[in-house]
Amino acid sequence: xxxxxxxxxxxxxxxxxxxxxxxxxxxxxxxxxxxxxxxxxxxxxxxxxxxxxxxxxxxxxxxxxxxxxxxxxxxxxxxxxxxxxxxxxxxxxxxxxxxxxxxxxxxxxxxxxxxxxxxxxxxxxxxxxxxxxxxxxxxxxxxxxxxxxxxxxxxxxxxxxxxxxxxxxxxxxxxxxxxxxxxxxxxxxxxxxxxxxxxxxxxxxxxxxxxxxxxxxxxxxxxxxxxxxxxxxxxxxxxxxxxxxxxxxxxxxxxxxxxxxxxxxxxxxxxxxxxxxxxxxxxxxxxxxxxxxxxxxxxxxxxxxxxxxxxxxxxxxxxxxxxxxxxxxxxxxxxxxxxxxxxxxxxxxxxxx
Numbered sequence: 001x002x003x004x005x006x007x008x009x010x011x012x013x014x015x016x017x018x019x020x021x022x023x024x025x026x027x028x029x030x031x032x033x034x035x036x037x038x039x040x041x042x043x044x045x046x047x048x049x050x051x052x053x054x055x056x057x058x059x060x061x062x063x064x065x066x067x068x069x070x071x072x073x074x075x076x077x078x079x080x081x082x083x084x085x086x087x088x089x090x091x092x093x094x095x096x097x098x099x100x101x102x103x104x105x106x107x108x109x110x111x112x113x114x115x116x117x118x119x120x121x122x123x124x125x126x127x128x129x130x131x132x133x134x135x136x137x138x139x140x141x142x143x144x145x146x147x148x149x150x151x152x153x154x155x156x157x158x159x160x161x162x163x164x165x166x167x168x169x170x171x172x173x174x175x176x177x178x179x180x181x182x183x184x185x186x187x188x189x190x191x192x193x194x195x196x197x198x199x200x201x202x203x204x205x206x207x208x209x210x211x212x213x214x215x216x217x218x219x220x221x222x223x224x225x226x227x228x229x230x231x232x233x234x235x236x237x238x239x240x241x242x243x244x245x246x247x248x249x250x251x252x253x254x255x256x257x258x259x260x261x262x263x264x265x266x267x268x269x270x271x272x273x274x275x276x277x278x279x280x281x282x283x284x285x286x287x288x289x290x291x292x293x294x295x296x297x298x299x300x301x302x303x304x305x306x307x308x309x310x311x312x313x314x315x316x317x318x319x320x321x322x323x324x325x326x327x328x329x330x331x332x333x334x335x336x337x338x339x340x341x342x343x344x345x346x347x348x349x350x351x352x353x
Contacts (some may be wrong), residue, residue: 003036003037003038004037004038004039004040005037005038005039005040005070005071005309005311006040006042006068006069006070007039007040007041007042007069007070007071007072007073007305008042008044008065008066008069008071008072008073008274009024009041009042009043009044009072009073010044010046010047010072010073010074010075010077010091011043011045011047011075012046012047012074012075012076012077012078012283013047013048013049013075013076013077013078013079013087013283013285013288014076014078014079014282014283014284014285014288015075015076015281015283015284015287015288015293016047016074016075016076016077016283017075018075018288018289018291018293018295018342019075019279019293019294019295019297019298019342020073020074020075020298022295022298022299022342022343022345022346023073023295023298023299023301023302024041024073024302025346025350026299026302026318026321026346026349026350026353027039027299027302027303027305027306027314027318029350029353030303030306030314030315030317030318030321030353031306031311031314033314033317033353034311034313034314034317035306035311035313035314037311041073042069044058044062044065046058046059046062046091047077047079048077048078048079048081048082048087049079051082051086051087051090052081052082056090057077057086057087057090057091058090058091063098066095066099066274067099067273067274069274070274070309071274071275071276071277071305071308071309072095072274072275072276072277073276073277073278073301073302073305074092074276074277074278075278075279075283075298076278076279076281076282076283076284077091077092077283078282078283078285079283079285080285089141093139093141095266095276096134096135096266096276097135098273099268099273099274099275099276100135100268100270100272100273101134101135101266101267101268101273101275101276102133102134102135102136102165102168102169102267102268103131103132103133103134103168103169103172103265103266103267103268103269104130104131104132104133104134104245104264104265104266104267105129105130105131105132105264105265105267105304106129106130106132106245106249106252106262106263106264106280107128107129107130107263107300108126108127108128108129108130108249108252108253108255108256108262109124109126109127109128109256110122110123110124110125110126110127110255110256110257111123111256111257111261111322111323111326111327112124112323112326112327113326113327113328113329114256114257114258114261114326114336115257115337116255116256116257117254117255117257118229118232118255121232121233121255125232125233126232126233126252126255126256127233127236128232128235128236128237128238128252129176129180129236129237129238130237130238130239130240130245130248130249130252131169131170131172131173131176131237131238131239131240131245132169132239132240132241132242132244132245132246132249133165133166133169133239133240133241133242133245134169134242134266135165135242136160136161136162136165136242137159137160137161137165137196137241137242137243138157138159138241138242138243139242139243140158140159140160142157142158142160143155143156143157143158144156159193159196159243160196161195161196161197161199161200161241163199163203166199166200166203166204167203167206167207169239170184170186170203170204170207170239171207171210172269173237173238173239174207174208174210174211174214174237176237177211177214177236177237178211178213178214180236180237181236181237182213182214182215182236183214183215183216183217183235183236183237184208184211184214184215184216184217184236184237184238184239185216185217185218185219185224185235185236185237185238185239186200186201186204186216186217186218186219186238186239186240187219187220187221187224187238187239187240187241187244187245187248188200188201188204188218188219188220188221189220189221189222189244190220191220197241200241201218204216204218204239221240221244221247221248224238224240224244224248225247225248225251228248228251228252228255229251229255232252232255249262249264249280250262250280253280253281257336258294258335258336259280259281259282259297259335260279260281260293260294260296260297260333260335260336261294261296261297261300262279262280262281262297263277263279263280263297263298263300263301263303263304264277264278264279264280264301264304265277265278265301265304265305265308266278267308275305275308277301277302277304277305277308278301279297279298279300279301280297281294281297291341291342291343292333292334292339292340292341292342293333293342294333294335294336294342294345295333295342295345295346296322296325296326296345296349299318299322299346299349300318300319300322302318303315303316303318303319303322306318317353318349318353320352321349321350321352321353322349324352325345325348325349325352328348330348331344331345331348332345333345
């Protein structure tokens with residue numbers, strides 16, 4: 001092998017470790033066949049169980065340890081035994097901010113062989129790429145609570161929008177659109193949120209002037225939610241704030257067949273820090289340990305990771321193998337109407353690889 005890439009693996013909670021280990025198998029197989037690079041995986045035990053043992057979601061030297069890697073592959077974080085705000089604010093959200101992973105990239109594609117819950121949608125007719133702002137907006141940890149437990153209790157949550165934050169994710173979306181169908185839709189709610197979202201709209205218009213070759217649209221979040229269902233084929237690249245992008249991409253995952261197919265990347269385009277890739281589906285504690293979780297989203301996320309590292313041949317091979325298994329119609333995990341195991345689906349992907 002000519003070189004190696006160091007990848008930190010955080011299996012996390014629930015089905016996270018189950019699907020991530022299968023994604024690692026597939027990534028190793030793809031790289032060994034298509035790229036002269038070795039992958040060095042360092043598994044880190046950071047999870048809700050780690051928190052219960054130590055009182056922390058990650059050790060004090062965790063940031064330094066992660067920065068020694070080229071990328072991060074995350075399974076899922078979240079457990080019924082630990083409050084969500086503890087797990088989320090103890091690892092995932094700080095990681096996005098600390099490493100300036102301001103671009104959350106979430107593709108949604110209707111593969112051949114997968115039935116959309118929407119009527120009469122042909123394979124490939126739904127093909128969108130959501131650029132979600134990932135470090136500020138509605139998820140900024142600014143606010144507080146006063147008079148806790150009293151009838152007069154107050155909670156203040158402040159959304160933060162900066163010109164810099166809006167501009168850089170929008171510029172990334174326009175650059176991405178130039179590689180696709182040259183259409184960008186901005187999601188807003190400036191009719192009700194007169195400060196943050198009005199700034200969002202103004203920046204979108206400013207950035208759009210630099211891309212006269214790209215068609216632009218602006219949609220209120222409620223209209224966008226309707227159109228994701230009513231006419232999803234009309235979307236190409238979508239750019240949205242932290243909250244709006246989070247909600248819409250769960251919807252885009254479902255209309256393309258299953259959360260078990262939804263991949264994502266938390267990306268620092270400047271590559272000053274390692275980017276992190278994860279399936280969108282979460283820890284799914286209700287099926288954890290049963291061996292029936294769909295590993296395809298984790299594999300597609302690993303494919304995005306490899307693509308980010310410049311291993312495009314391997315990334316395409318993974319996507320093509322996943323597409324081939326879905327087109328064949330079997331094996332399928334329960335979320336796609338089958339009864340196959342996680343391992344059986346992985347074996348099928350490896351066969352196509």
